[in-house]
Amino acid sequence: MAYHHRPGDEGEVQVRHVQPYQAVKTYRCPGCDHEIRPGEGHEVVVPVAAPDLRRHWHSGCWSRAVRRRGDRRS
Numbered sequence: 001m002a003y004h005h006r007p008g009d010e011g012e013v014q015v016r017h018v019q020p021y022q023a024v025k026t027y028r029c030p031g032c033d034h035e036i037r038p039g040e041g042h043e044v045v046v047p048v049a050a051p052d053l054r055r056h057w058h059s060g061c062w063s064r065a066v067r068r069r070g071d072r073r074s
């Protein structure tokens with residue numbers, strides 16, 4: 001399942017939820033600079049204009065970032 005929204009500077013992004021069983025590698029979350037461990041559900045954020053620049057975020061960190069950007073815009 002995927003959806004689109006426009007959080008701000010990186011333009012339109014596509015966000016995919018990664019289920020715990022799909023998380024098989026360790027990633028670093030750009031929101032908190034901590035590791036996302038294998039087996040941990042998280043979000044993959046893919047800029048539509050630059051799919052190579054996708055980042056893996058903790059679900060909580062991403063929703064906080066979206067809220068921050070929303071506040072700034074309103």
Ligand SMILES: [Zn+2]
Pocket residue numbers: 029030031032033034057058061
């Ligand atoms: Zn995080």
